[in-house]
Amino acid sequence: MKSGRQKRAEIEAHRAEKRDKARQGERLDAERRRREAFEAALARGEVAVNKATLAPTGSYGYPDFQLRGTYLPIPFACKSCGKAEVWTPHQQKWWYETAKGDPFSGPSMCRRCRAIERRRKAEARRVHLEGVERKRKAKGG
Ligand SMILES: [Zn+2]
Incomplete structure (x- = not known):
């Protein structure tokens, strides 16, 4: 016959097992909901984020698109x-992942x-560089 202590230990072990199963079920549910939301977003025309190709933020926290995926x-x-x-999803993907925009x-x-x-900027740069060149020549450099 089992002692009270043994019975208690068995009951405890059984409860712990049930708790673990419930937790695992919640995890799987959350994962499934996340995947469904992601697929629904793609179906709406959103574009998936490739986190590995993003430029480092140099900041705490993450931009919305990275959290959302x-x-x-x-x-x-x-x-x-x-x-x-409208800034389109494909333009954003190019900006953040290819051009490595902040x-x-x-x-x-x-x-x-x-x-x-x-x-305007290209023209300003050209005028500036011409000015630098003129100065250099005037100095006899
Ligand atoms: Zn404009």
Whole structure:
């Protein structure tokens, strides 16, 4: 016949086993819900984040898209002309994963204003370098 102590130990072991199974079930449920949400997001046109290719943030915490695991369309107003545009998931993937853009940076100007700004900067650089060259020649360098 089992002693009271043995019986108690068996009951405890049985309870611990039940607890572990319940915990494992919760983990699997959470994992399944996460996967379903991810697949639903992809079906809506969001694009999966490849975390390994992101630039380091140099910051505590993570940007929303990294926590969520997908890029979703981001509507924004151009800071230069005010035009409403949408930053598409594919544009974001390129910016963060290929161009290694700062993970906490976002859209600010529409496509047209960005092109204008790029030309303005290139022109300013050209004028600056010409000035430097002129100075060098004037000094007889
Ligand atoms: Zn604009």
